[in-house]
Amino acid sequence: MKIKLGVIGFGGMGKWHALNAPRAGVEIAAVCDIAQEKQKEAIEMGYKLYQTADELLADPEVNTVILTVPNYLHKEMCIKAAEAGKNVITEKPAAMNVQELDEMEAACRKAGVFFTSHQDRRWDKDMLIVKKAYEEGMLGNIFTIESKLHSGNGYMHEWHIYKKFGGGMIYDWGVHLIDQILFMMPDAKIKSVYADIKNVLHEEVDDYFKIILKMDNGVTAHIELSTYILEYQPRWLAAGDKGTLIVKTFGCDGNIYRTGKLLEKLPPQITETEAGPTRQFAPVPPGGIVTEPLPEVQTDWVDFYRNVDDVLNGRAESKIKIPEVRRVLSVMEAAWKSAETGEAVLFE
Template identity: 50%
Template sequence: MPVKLGIIGYGGMARWHHKNASKIDGVDVIAAYDIDARMVKEAEENGLRGYRALNEFLADKDINTVLVATPNHVHKELAIAAMDAGKNVIVEKPVALSVAELDEMIAASEKNHVLFTVHQNRRWDRDYRIMRKAVEDGLLGDVYTIESRVHGCGGTMYGWRAYKKYGGGMLYDWGVHLIDQILYMMPSKVESVYARLFSIVNPDVDDYFKVLLNFGSGLTAQIEVGTMCLESLPRWFVCGNRGALHIDDFEAKSGSITSLNKLADEVPAEVIDTPSGPTRLFAPRPEDATDHLELPEVNVSWTEFYENVRDVIDGKAELIVKPSEVRYTMSVIEAAFKSHETGQAVKMKY
């Protein structure tokens, strides 16, 4: 069955979806609904059926799947309305503003027997997949810490994203992606969450945050996002007991792996003089005790998300972005907000 996609909210992300979903065989974007007449006109100019009334949009029998791409605070009500109309539903991230809202959405999908998923497209990011492959292939040994960060220098957030009542802020905007990436690759569960949020330039929402996730395996993951960082650290920094990795950018054009070779354990300890004084522990390893490896190669595309939705609807595949996984991510985000409010680490409950 072809996916006949209708979009609710024809803004910037919706146009991105229109362009990318249309690349996939078996996925046709056919309609859009928006409360703004200008957006409806633009949708029509781009070849779509335009709707100003939600009930008329949902009554369109040609639409079998709906994408909700609106400000965050109305995701729940629009998604449930679409599911009650018998449509499969994709929601932009964050899926909702709380686990309680998400639970209502999951219940609606189960009641109406429709597909429900979330556009966690950064599971298909090139930099993430390269980092994950290096970890899973054992190139770093047993990994004990992962740092994931996105730094920008623009500072000011625009439009509804700058307002708390609309679900703005960086923890919802970027944090939901970066947290999902880490949770998606870890077999061990998060045991506790510690977070600090700041409003550096944008007074109503967080525009910088740092979240520390402690896993049952002993691994820690640090996730950091800031809109007013005039210098940037690597996108990824990962350490294991046999190696370390850094990736500097989203395309992974810059980065490398340093790993220990078989000579590493045979290197004699030697005291060296440094500007901070003599040291043995922090003396550099000899060059012949380490190997410098190129980052592994991956073949990945954001369009795989739509391919999966199409194949699930056809009964040919298992859903990749599952509501239960989205719920896990949202529960960690809720714990991060609570940690910031209390100043304490929050223990996760399952």
Template identity: 40%
Template sequence: MVKAGIVGFGYMGRFHLRKSRLCEGIEVVAVYDVDKSKAGEAQQEGLIAARSLDELLGMEEISLILVCTPNDSHRDITIAALRAGKNVMCEKPATMNAREAEEVVAEAEKAGRFYTIHQNRRWDTDYLLVKKVLAEKTIGNYTTINSWVYGQRGVCFGWRADPEKGGGMLYDWGVHLIDQMLNLYPECKVDRVFGRLESILTPAVDDFFEAKLFFDNGVCANISVGTFSLQETPRWMVFGDRGTLKLDDFDWLSGTMARIREKVYGFDSVYFKSNLGPSRTMAPLAPEMIEKLELPVIEEEPLTFYRNLVASVQGDETPFVTHGEIVRDMKIIDAIKLSDQTRQVVTLGI
């Protein structure tokens, strides 16, 4: 049985407690939170409430620390845990920048313990569907992928509104969506990056951002996150040279995919559309030229990340989210920020 300790018993601390209770081979035994009121909550769950980080890290039975605190504290807590001889799974983003991520990776290698990041959205079913459609070339060769997440509430809450704590949407949702994109093409490099960050309704941090990642295979990934949109936007759009996929939500069922029929190449059918005005380029195709495709079935994998975590502590597997990926995610974040500051596209080749 892998015994684990949680640092930061807020929303994600509780999430990891629930997950661990669904997965065989792991038991969370203790918690540390700077907010003393969390001690009672931990005890109600049958957990030891450590009075300090050192006390938690000094518990010999614990071999895994789950870091679930605000983003600015990830580096220091992770390094302290590694130096105490623990394996670490830290919440995303790994750190505040790539330099810090490299520092933590070096500490993990020195300590001979594993260090990984909770990139749970690699197993979202909408993402797995996009990955499958790309791999199988269902709608041809790909040019453009849009990954958009928009909410309605307008503002970032609590520490997410504080730049010192690592607030803002680029660190919050951005790091998930970037990690997903990089894992669509793990063998490709990102040549160039464009970024634009805005504070629309939350002062001090970005409550909206957009980023473009240009892969060296010619695909452009458009990522955009906003906290205020009162109109629904698709979660994903994937443009192939034989068809198009649209996913509306965070699952594999709510979308549509269409492809041009096999023998159709000239796209010469012009179907009259009254409000379009004079344009042949933008005129729709005749319906019989288009084939509506079933979306592939995607199995849910709610515990895959956790099972790998447990197997990694036991030495039977290595963590899915690797050191190279952790640093690369943060390098892309740095490049997006630099692009926003300089109003330039940033050349990378990573």
């Protein structure tokens, strides 16, 4: 079965799918959008155009759809597509909440169609470097992982600034950052969720959050995002008892740091430093810290579509399963509850 994709919503991500999915052998069968300027652009780019989702769903050539519409429309569009017999891919977040996702999954199961969510950040090179280090024990027993995403651009855009449309950064990037941590450690259970969520520049929706996940494997994951931190922090920090890993940016510049000489015993004397007299935090002597390059990984975002093709043709299981998507939404709901109460929420 060849994937013949209908793109519902021809905004930024709709165009991305239309331009990139063919690299995985996907045929773009049709696109639709209700906005005239996007319709004009689709025609200029040579795509078969429909003005409404209902028209596209009636096209027998389309066997799979990608929903790149505002978040609040995902449930409605997913159920319509399933009832029309189309396989369904939603952009993230798959749904506004767990209850919506359950209804969407039930509709797809009843219709006998495939259903998944485009969690493409599972193919991010920076995250896969940290995942490889975790899986291969490169840092020993990891006790903390920090995932930080900062921007100095400040204000969000279009429908993302409105709560009723499913705007805000937890729905936008938060779903990715949570999913990456859970994907990195799929067998670890979450003991508790604590969150601080703020509206720094936006009245209706969040533009800063800090989410802390305490895992039963001893790792505490810190996830922080801000649209208005003007000096960026490293994208990733992972620290274990055998080393520390830093990935500075999405460009994957960074290192693994290790102790060159085993620091078994601190010097007996107090050292005068810029921080004042201290022993524990005196400068490490020359040769005390050595660096190694980050591990190499190979990845491609359109491997998502290669996996969907394999699933539809019976060659593989989906790499993004609905129970995994549901777990992420559950963490998001726990984070909102924690931010509201100011207390950690016990989880799994």
